[in-house]
Amino acid sequence: MDAGLFTANNVWMMICTALVFFMHLGFSFLEIGLTRQKNTVNILFKNVFIICVGLLLYYIGGFNLMYPGDFNGYVGFAGFGIGAPEGGMTPDYADGGYTWWTDFLFQGMFAATAATIVSGAVAERIKLGPFMIFTIVYVGLVYPIVGSWQWGGGFLSTLGGDDGGFYDFAGSTLVHSVGGWAALIAIWLLGSRIGKFGEDGKPNAIPGHNLPLSAAGVLILWLGWFGFNGGSVLSADPELTSLVLVTTCLAAAAGGVGAFLFSTILYKNYDLTMFLNGILAGLVGITAGADQMSPNEAVIIGLIAGIIVVLGIALIDKLKLDDPVGAVAVHLICGIWGTLAVGIFGGLASGQQFMWQLTGVAAAAVFCCITAFIIMFVLKKTVGIRVSKEEELEGLDGHEHGMNAYGDFRMNEH
Template identity: 60%
Template sequence: MLITQNLMHVASTFAAEATAGTAATAESAATLASQISANALTTNNVWMMLATALVFIMHLGFAGVEAGFTQAKNTVNILFKNTLTPAIGLLSYAVVGFVMMYPSEWIVDGVFGIGFGLSAPTGADGSLDLTYNAGYTYWTDFLFQGMFAATTATIVSGAVAERIKISSYLIFTAIYVSFVYPLVGSWHWGGGFLAELGFHDFAGSTIVHSVGGWAALAGIIVLGPRLGKYTKDGKANDLPGSSVPLAVIGVFLLWLGWFGFNGGSVLSADPASTSLVLVTTSLSACAGAVSSIIAAKLLLKRLDLGMGLNGILAGLVGITAGADLMSPMEAIIIGLISGVIVVVAAISLDKLKLDDCVGAIPVHLATGVFGTLAVGIFGSKAGMDQVINQLIGIGAIGATSFVCSFIIFKGLDMIRGIRVSEEHEKTGLDSHEHGMRGYTIVFDE
C-alpha cells in the first residue's frame, strides 16, 4: 500500500505544520488529509475494478480455447457451459462462498468458518471510507474474489467436455464454488491454518488453478474417455478441434486477463509491486511458450501449436503463486520449466488413458503444483522451511479438492448419471441438447 502510505505521510506533514499555526490552518490541513485519503482509495479502487474486468474477460478466453480445441459438433455445448459458468459461479459465491471464504467466525479454528449471505459490514457500504480496507471497498473486494471463484469452475469445463451432461456439470459448478473452493481458500486467503503456517500463494497457482485441476482430474476419471479417443492397443487418436484460430484468440485473451489476475492480486495500485508482478507474469508466459514448443519438437517430432499455446498458459499458471517474489530471471526459469512440464504431463495423461480435451490438467494442475512449490525454491522466500510449508499446502488443498470433487461427480453419476448417451456423443451434443449448431454454412442454390 505504498501509494496510500506516501499520501498519508504528506497529509500528516501538513497536519503537523498546521499544529503550530492557526486553528484555521489546522482545519484546512485536516480537510486536505481527508481529500488525500479519499483520492488514494479512489486510485486503488479504480485499479482493482479494472483488474476485475480483466479477470472477467478471461471467461471469453476460456470459451475460445475450449471451443477451438474441441470438435465442431459440440461447439454450442461448450459455449453454453462457458456462458453459464461465470453466472452460476458468481451467484453461488455471493450467496455462500464469499463469507465462507472470509469467515467472521471460525467453527474449527483455522479450518472451517461460517457465514451466509452477502451484506456489507457497518460503515463499509461501498462509500469512500477506510473502514473496510485502506485500498478498496467491500463491494470491489467481493467482485474481484468472485471472478476468481468462477474461474476455478471454468477450468473443469474444458477437461470434461464432449461427453458430460450439461445439467450435471452445472450442478457440480454450483456445489463446488459454493462450498469446496471457499473452504480451501479460507485456509490461506481467509486467514486460516495455512496462512498461520507461512504457506504462500500470491494469486492462486494452487488455490485457483490446481483446485480447478484436481476437480477436472476427478471428473475425467468418473466420466471415462470420449468414444474413439483411444485404440485397443492404447494409442491416442487425434480428435481435431473446430477452430485453431479461435483457440489462439482464446489464449491471448487469457494472457491479457492475467494482467488483472496477477496484477490485481497486489490489492492496490502500488506502482513498484504492480509493475514487477506484470513483468514476471509476462516473462514466464513467454518462456513457457518457447520451452513447450522445443519440448514438443523433441518428444513429438513436430512443431505443435497446441502445445505452444498451452505452454503460454503453463508459464502463466507457474508464476502465479510467486509473481510478487521473483526476479525477472527467476520468472523466466519458472516459465521454461513450466513449458516442459505441460508437454510431459499431456503425454503422460494419454498413456494413462485419461482424456482431457483441452489440456486443462497439464496446464492448471501440473504447473499449478510446480509453481506453488517454486516459491520455496526461487525468490525472496526460498528455503527448506518454505518448501515444507508449500508442500503441506499443496497436499492439504489437493487432497481435499480431489476427494470432494470425486464424491460430487460420483454422487451425481449414481443419482442421475453424468454422461450423455452413446448416440448423443457420436452425433454431437449441440443438436441433442441445444437444437442448434455452432457452425452453419449455407450454400446459395
C-alpha cells in the same frame, strides 16, 4: 490516506476485475477451438452458466465462507449476503486498497474459474444437467473453503506461526489446482471420448475445429492475467504492480518457448497447441509467487513449466485419461509446480517454506479429490454423467440444445 490515492487504488482494482471477467471469453474460445464443431454450443452454454451462477453463489454465501473473519482456521461462515460493513466504502477498509464492493466483485471473478477449468477437461461427453449440479456444489462450497485456509486467514496461512506459512499470491493452488484436481477426478469417472484410444491403448488425436479461436483465447487469457495477478497486489502500488506484470509476462513467454522447443525435439513438428498450452503453463506457474520473483527467476519458472506441460499432457495420455484441452496438465500439474517454486526461488525461498508449500498442495489435493469424487460419483450413480453413444457421435449441440453454432453445419458431416 489521500482521497486521490484511494480512488486510484480502487479504479485499478475495478480494471483488474474487468480483465479477470474477460478471461471467461478466453477460456470459451480456447475450449471450443480445441474441440469439435458439433459441441460448440454446449461448451459456450457451460461457460456462460459458470460465470452467472458462480457470481450468484459467491453473493449468497461464498464470499463470507471464504472470508469468515475470526474462525477455527478450517471452516467458518460470516452469514448470507454481502451487506457492506461500517467503513466499507472508505480508506479504513483494506488499508485503502479498494472498497468492500470492489473486494467482493474481484474475488467473485476468481470463484467461477475453478469450474471453468473442469469444463474444458470434460468437454464433448458430459451431460449438461449433472455438470451444472457439480458446478453449483463445487464453486459454492469447495472453492471458498479451500480459499479460506489461506486468503481468509485459515490454518495454511499460519503454519509457521509468526514465522509465516503457506504462500499463494494469486492462486496456483487455491484457484488452478482446485479446478485441476476436480478435472482429474471428473475425467477419470467420466471415461474417454469414443475413438480417443485405439484397441492397442494408444491415443488418437481428435483435432479441434478452430485453432485460430484457440490462439485468440490464449492471448485473451494472457491479457486477463494482467488483472488476475496484477489485481492480487490489492492496490495500485506502482513498484509491486509493475514487478508482478513483468514476472507474469516473462513467465508466459518463457513457458511458450519452453513448450514449443521441447515438443519440437520430442515430436519433430512445430505444434501450435503445445505452444499455446506452454504460455498458459508459464502463467499458472508464476501465479503463486509473481510478487516474490525476479525477472530471471520468472523466466526459469516459466521455462520449466513449459517443459512440464508437455510431459504432463503425455502422462495424461499414458494413463488413458482424456483431457481435450490439456486442463489437468496446465492447471493442476503446473499449479503444483508454481506453488512449490515459491519455496525454491524468490524472496521466500527456504527449506521450511518449501515444506509449507508442500503441505498446502497436499491439503488442497486431499480435500478437493475427496469432495470432487463424492459429488461426481453420486451424480454418476443417480442421474448419470455421460451422454449416450448416439448423442456423443452426433454432437451435444443438436441433442442437448437443439441448435448449431454455425449455420452451414451438417451433423453427418462431422
